Amino acid sequence: MSEDKNTNNEDTQWPLWEVFTQPRDGKPHEHAGSVHAPDAEMALENARDVYARRKEAVNIWVVPSDQIVASKGEDAGPFFDPADDKPYRHPQFYSVPRATKRRK
């Protein structure tokens, strides 16, 4: 098990929050980085000061880092390798209709 980032007793910092910023309306939120903050409201303010001061975002999400469930390094094989030898998962041999291409 990896060390829980939010309740690491060695750490004298406030809890860690992951910051996701939405660059424009309709765009998905993207991971921008992380901030330390004592609570959610302060995390939002800190995220605004660090990641959205120069018009980088129209909306911000902050999530406690310890609430994020991530795949582990040792999962890399079973999680991602099987896709390599299953060509039918990668539909590259269909020709795309020109009309569809143009609409990209």
Add this chain to the structure above:
Amino acid sequence: MSTQTKTLTKKEALFEYLIRLADDRLILGHRLSEWCGHGPILEEDIALANVSLDYIGHAASLYEYAVEIEGEDRHRDDLVYFRNDVEFKNLKLTELPKGDFGFTIARQFLFASFSYFLYKELSEVDDEQFAGMIKKHLKEVKYHLRHSREWVLRLGDGTEESHERIQNSFDDIWTYVGELFYQDEVDEFLQEHKLAPDTASFKDEWKELVEGSLKEATLEVPDWDQYMVTGSRDGLHTEHLGHLLAEMQHLRRSYPDGNWQ
């Protein structure tokens, strides 16, 4: 009390008013900048530096407009670097040393809440350029109020130490608070010409916000009726301003024609 007896012109009154607003923000911005690299935590270091830059930006626009109104071909830097302490009109509240984080937050909250009400009124004045500038700055002022108020709540209703420190800070700074609402013939003249609000019109609303926030933060509201300092708007200052100006001005005065190329 001011010793001026001659009648003010509109130009003189507006210039004086702009200088007062700008000096408050320049000096407080300078005090906040002293936290840069010394904040209690990285994120707060960045937050205070941001607010500091906002204030210095607001001051720059106000000085710019002041020299334009004056029409004597002066540069805004002349006002910043070549005036002496008795010519600065900032409130004593803004020049007090930064103290601890609690003191800085207490001062920020009192100044930002006052600025919020003042700027709401100023954004309606009968001067398009002035009102437009204020409208732009008001957005940032709202954020300064939010940031400082959230911290007042957390420090007041936090640990025993944070509670005690911010309570002491409010007690110490209270004697400087009365001056926020000081008005003289400059204000009266501009009010007649719809160029400035009567600050008395929002004093109760401001007190309500301050008292409500302090109570929510489990803090005691100091005595409003205690002795309050005065004289800032006439150029009377604490001993701290001279030292601040020495630091801020010495380089420019040593190399008056120096530039960044």
